[in-house]
Amino acid sequence: MSNMQSPPPEVLFADELAFLETWDAGTRPKGFRMTASSVVTFLMGSRGEALKRPKSAGKKASGPESLVISPKFVGSRALVERSVITLAGERGLLLVGEPGTAKSMISELLAAAISGTSALTVQGTAGTTEDQLRYGWNYALLLAKGPHPEAIVPSPVLTAMRSGRVARIEEVTRCLPEVQDALVSILSDRRLSVPELSGSDPHIEHAGLGFNVIATANLRDRGVSEMSAALKRRFNFETVPPIASAREETALVKARATRMLERAEAELKVDDAVLEAIVTVFRDLRLGRTEEGYAVEKPSTVMSTAEAVSVAASIGMSAAFLPSDRDVLGLVPGYLAGVVTKDDPKDRGRLLAYWDGVVKKRAEGKQRLWQTLHELRAQLEE
Amino acid sequence: MQPDAARAALSGLDPRAAPETLASSRAPLLVGVRHHSPALAAAMPKILAAFAPTVVLIELPHDLAPWLPWLGSPELVAPVALSATSPDGALAFYPFADFSPELAAIRWARAAGVRVDAIDRPVSSKPLPDAEPGAAPRAGRLLARLEGGDDTGELWDTLVEARAPGDPEQLRRAALAFGWLMRADSLHGGGIPPEDAAREAHMRSHVYRALATPGSRVCAVVGAFHANALIEAPIVELAPPLIEPLDIEAASATTFGALVPYDFALLDARSGYPAGIRDPTLMQRAFELFSEGRALDAVIAELLVEIARELRARGHVASFADVREATRMAGDLAAIRGLASPGRRELLDAIESTMTQGEPLGRGRIVARALEVVLVGQRRGRVPDDAPRAGLAVSVNALLDELKLPGAAAAASHEAKEMTLDPERSPLDRRRAVALARLEICGIPYAEKRVRGVSGARGDVDNLTRRVALRYTPETAARLELAGIFGTTLPAAAEGTLRRGFAPLVTEEAGLARVWLEHVEQASAAGLPGLVHELLDRAGDVFLPAASLTELARAFALVVRIERGHVAGLPRERAVLRGGGVMDDVVVFERSLVREQEQVLFAALRTLEGIAGSTDEGDVRAFVELLSLFERQDLASLHHAVTTFARAGSPMMRGAGLAARMLLGLEEPARFFTSFVSLFDQGGDDPAASTARTATLRGALLVGGPTFEAYPAFVSEILQGIDRLDDARFLLRLPSLRGGFDVLSAADRQRMLDVIGAPASALELPTRPEMLAACARADQAGLAALARFGLMSPLPAKLSSAASAEPPSGFRADHAISLADRLRLVLGREPSKLGHGSLRFARALDELYGGGHGEGSRGGDGGGQGASYPTAREWGDELRELFGEEVREEVLGHAASGGHGAALALLDPEHVTPSIELLEQVLSLKGGLAERDFDHLRRLAKRIVDALVRVLAMETKAALSGLATPRASRRRSGPLDLRRTILRNLDTATVEPATLGSDASTERVFRISPRSFTFRARARKSLDWRVVLVVDVSGSMEASVLHSAMMAGILGSLPAVSTHFLAVNDRVTDLSSHAADPLELLLSVNIGGGTRLSRGLRYARSLLTVPARSIVILVSDFEEGGSVGELIGEVMALKESGARLLGLAALGEGKAPRYHRGIAERVVAAGMPVAALSPLELARWVGEKIRGGGA
Helix, strand or coil: CCCCCCCCHHHHCHHHHHHHHHHCCCCCCCCCCCCHHHHHHHHHCCCCCEEECCHHHCCCCCCCCEEECCCCCCCCHHHHHHHHHHHCCCCEEEEECCCCCCHHHHHHHHHHHHHCCCCCEEECCCCCCHHHHCEEECHHHHHHHCCCHHHEEECHHHHHHHHCCEEEEECHHHCCHHHHCHHHHHHHHCEEECHHHCCCCCCEEECCCCCEEEEEECCCCCCCCCCCHHHHCCEEEEECCCCCCHHHHHHHHHHHHHHHHHHCCCCCCCCHHHHHHHHHHHHHHHHCECCCCCECCCCCCCCCHHHHHHHHHHHHHHHHHCCCCCCHHHHHHHHHHHHHCCCCCHHHHHHHHHHHHHHHHHHHCCCHHHHHHHHHHHHHCC | CCHHHHHHHHHCCCCCCCCHHHHHCECCEEEEECCCCHHHHHHHHHHHHHHCCCEEEEEEEHHHHHHHHHHHCCCCECCEEEEEECCCCCEEEEEECCCCHHHHHHHHHHHHCCEEEEEECCCCCCCCCCCCCCCCCCCCHHHHHHHCCCCHHHHHHHHCHHHCCCCHHHHHHHHHHHHHHHHHHHHHHCCCCHHHHHHHHHHHHHHHHHHHCCCCCEEEEEEHHHHHHHCCCCHHHHCHHHCCCCCCCCCCCCCCCEEEECEHHHHEHHHCCCCCECCHHHHHHHHHHHHCCCCCHHHHHHHHHHHHHHHHHCCCCCCHHHHHHHHHHHHHHHHHCCCCCCCHHHHHHHHHHHHCCCCCCCHHHHHHHHHHHHHHCCCECECCCCCCCCCHHHHHHHHHHHCCCCCHHHHHCCCCEEEEECCCCCHHHHHHHHHHHHHHHCCCCCEEEECCCCCCCCCCCCCCCEEEEECCCHHHHHHHHHHHHHCCCHHHHHHHHHHHHHHHHHHHCCCHHHHHHHHHHHHHHCCCHHHHHHHHHCHHHHHCCCCCHHHHHHHHHHHHHHHCCCCCCCCCCHHHHCCCCCCCCCCCCCCCCHHHHHHHHHHHHHHHHHHCCCCCHHHHHHHHHHHHHCCCCCCHHHHHHHHHHHHHCCHHHHHHHHHHHHHCCCCCHHHHHHHHHHHHHCCCCCHHHHHHHHHHHHHHHHHHHHHHHHCHHHHHHHHHHHHHCCHHHHHHHHHHHHHHHCCCCHHHHHHHHHHHHHHHHHCCCCCCHHHHHHHHHHHHHHHHHHHHCCCCCCCCHHHHHHHHHCCCCCCECCECCCHHHHHHHHHCECHHHCCHHHHHHHHHHHHHHCCCCCCCCCCCCECCCCCCCCCHHHHHHHHHHHHCHHHHHHHHHHHHHCCCHHHHHHCCCCCCCCCHHHHHHHHHCHHHCCHHHHHHHHHHHHHHHHHHHHHHHHHHHHHHCCCCCCCCECCCCCCECHHHHHHHCHHHCEEEECCCCCCCCCCEEEECCCCCCCECCCCCCCCCEEEEEEEECCCCCHHHHHHHHHHHHHHHCCCCEEEEEEEECCCEEECHHHCCCHHHHHHHCCCCCCCCHHHHHHHHHHHCCCHHHEEEEEECCCCCCCCHHHHHHHHHHHHHHCCEEEEEEEECCCCCCCCCHHHHHHHHHCCCCEEEECHHHHHHHHHHHHHCCCC
């Protein structure tokens, strides 16, 4: 585990998972490793309380008698509840939302809690083929032996079906539509027929209890393929919103940026006030409305938390590796302009309007940091 | 309870262990309620019957007690509402439905013959100051966190409603526990607001007085939050003084308050009404079920089925599978949340997951509307026949008497009373104006505005006085009765009407910005500060993002007028009100609007981007206003926008941008004027170039016009520029120059002439005319001689007549028209001072431009004074003679498009230069022509269309031809092509002993080790594509319509494509049968009317048989006149069907489109890319799609 750059949740939270599996003796949905409410608790945490293992769990349960479950997802509990309930049913779960809203994290956590693994994953790209969602062939075996069940190379989805676990499909909308549609029959019939093997006896792979699919999609990004209506109807949709509170987002940006710098063995030498300003600008432009309630024009670029992290980290890197007398604040407008104006030239006008309206207003409000930012306006212009 | 104590109590709190004292109290028995609670309403009769009280006390203002008998009447059908007006003018509103616990209690008491009393603080008592700032509102933040719910309503649902139907006593305890928690939380957060404290003291006194009666059994039905306050302190401390003296009889039921029928739509919180709740129909069903002792899950499936049906009725997919999945989810969610049965929250959660498909704006909105229909419902109440009628008519009549306006007594007279109102000076008139505005809002016919004189360009909003004719008719009386549902006093009724008008629009979003603006205007004219506050607060949500520049300019003007106290209904200071009798109905408006002004300005700044391609002078005027507002501010974004205009805008916006750059100091005045004047002599002379020149001049002059004179550079540049042209070119350019300067008012042009003309007249020789004539004749003779010897080109022929008839006043040969005359001609002023020859030119052009407009256009020495030509033909001849053929066609074309029908007849089909602009002009006339002229027009149009189509087809057909061939591929993109793979790799074949299978030892197998694999790529069918052009023909889109029609013709001639052409304004006209013939198409289209794009798209959807091979192209400026939500829904539905979509903000050669940015962005988000394309680019796009490049 120590040599993994980013251990999966089933490794990272192995003790919590093991504890929760025995903690609640209520009825579990078919194929779940724990009850539905325990899954919710796993994601949302136990509010700092130590959960106690009931006596009824008996001696066979090992591990600690009580445990505090850490919160892993900052957001709406109802969203998690709905997601878990969806997975207990007959439709797949599709998490949609802008980049950087923790869709993948939720999907990993859910899969780990429900099936004990988040590894049955297909990464959707424009080059993803049907084989990766259904099955492929071991060609050597195929040619040698002819069509034979042993020659099937199962996809992660087929593996999940066979073992009754949850499969994850990341960025499903990046797959071509005809490739996506391979999921339709899997999700509606919960079985997969292999026509190549139908010579004597139809070969059908049946999904075990507990099988389901969590897909994530980013519906706003460029280069996505529209999902077909048929496939949409096989999913329940959950929109994952950006982080609601500015304070939490700032904390998250700080933590992530610090981690990124740690990998480069550097220290994040950026003021909290500067981080706060970066997050504020991102939030204002993302929501189209400032903290003070001014409406601003949203740029066509996605102003995600992930982008804020990368701006913060870049500024941190500059401060660490290219130290100069200049205030790091001076770097902010340049990086912002880089983020905002990458898609559409009109976005520069929008950023300038933001500077003229909101930043100017704040500068007039005698906020020194914003005064400095306003003075740096020239950096935004071409 | 002190905050500290509360905090202590809360630290180890178990919400379900309700304080026993509350629940066990029997003197009084406490029933803590929420005002709308199906669970408690259903349980109420059982609770009361079990306790058998002698008196039931209800939390309702004491002075409304006289209404209790009618509320309990069996004839009453809920929902109804009691309304009353408090002394501060606020409307107090108490709606009752079957699921109101209070109404259930009143009904039970009436049936059981038990006394009921209303015990809350009277509406008529003095309002208390608001809570200290910083004091927490009564929100259960802490508890919400404890329970994981998001708001108090959900907490109530979880704690109380979810237990129904259960033991009534358990429900009562749960509700009391809820109230206790809320109270504890409130104390924790900052204490009880003074208003609540006063009300509770009042209620407490009533309770103790009732208890003082020997043998009484008292039951108090009050808000759960207040229940605690009724039993806490000993009786002695809080006795009588707290009951404020009140003479109930004096506040008689007829004049104070009213019982009005209500309906579910009003009851719903989304209607904008105070005291609203969510989803009345759901509540009603729950109440009915609970009363029968059944749980809510019985109706969940039923409601879901109805919602799915409603969705299907709107043309969207919602299957049985969706309903089944949603039902399952609702049940399972209830289980995971520890509830006995799913409630409202679970129902909504389940619908969100299963039906909205992650698209809150598209499908989500449609689902929300279906939900509203099903869950809000239509039920309407009825008031007992013998209940007093609504009080509005009474109070309005009293008001009219007070204001000395004709009232009901004057109804007999048929004469209207005319009066002039001067709200600025007379406080009485101010009150009258406000009252009339309110009546108008309520739709009560009474006052009629009399327009006097000529109103200014900005309408009569700034006129100081206004004249009205007043008449009280039977219809006035009838309408008053109807408006009574919204309130019992005029301000309340007006506010109610406005609110009701606004609320549904917020979900519809049809022209929301305009509606918002109108509402603010009306509400401020009608003196409804509360509503104005609210609307202003919502500006950021509903107005600013969607408003056009013109609307923003209008909003800014309004806000400034309010700020300065110029709006009759919203005086800024008390002084204005003094001396006019009772002034309670006009409230001083104390809000500072500086922030709103800023917001509007910033929003305006952001909309600039959308008007870069505008050809509407209204946009330039709004832009000018914006410029003046930002004058002293150094704004990079404004500079950016202005520079964009100057670089890439439409000709008019380019002019505006150039002038604005100069005014903003981004360009040296001298340089600007050089480029301004270079417009005079640069560019081509074809009609398109001259139209563009005119537009650019107009744009620049609109922005800077009258201020240009102040720059010395302007004068010298203009003089040089005009002087640079020789006569022939000057005359060629004259119409377009005159057209450009015509944008200025006559007086402005005169002033400009005075300024520039001064140095110009100095150039005229101060010699006697006879002398000059002789010189000129000599000159001319000399010139003619030179020409004869080939030493100089002859004088332009057209000039010869002018020159020979009269001596020229200048002295250069190719400048026979003097500089001063040239200026007069360009500016269209002082025709009397023109030399005779020049006068003819002026007269010919005056026929087109008339005397101009605005200040100075009447009287004075302007253009348009001379007699007009006897016939259009003479004019045409004169034009030909003076300016030549090309200019003649151009001027006549302008005249034709200006409504000069006869000019059209003069255009010669053979000689006319085909251009989109001309075609536009020709077609715009087709409606108003006689049969004979129409034939001429048809020939004219045919020639133009044919010529244009020929050119266009040449460009575009190449882009449309050619098809891709499907074949086997080495890319791993489909199933393995086993046969081909083996064939390709036969050379690697070996024969080996088998290693697999059971009898491996003997068998030998043939083995291939493939080096490369072949896959079957998916072939695409390229035949039989369907292209549907949905073309917005609503007035502002002419050029695009013409291009669309021609593209339809070209596409229609392709073999593999079937083309449909739908013209959309308020109606959809399917012109597909004419699609192959552009002329026929254009003659069938009626440009004008409103815009209902959604209808066009819906019809387009019905045409698609194989959506995957269909292309829907929507040509529009996206100024949807109908519901935007519906439009988005249609776009999504089309997208979902799999058709290829394209929105064209403009189709034509011009690059910069004009479109409604807000709506277009949402259309893009819904899946229809929006662009402005030239026909060639469109052809390329269509070709790519058909050839399969755009999967």
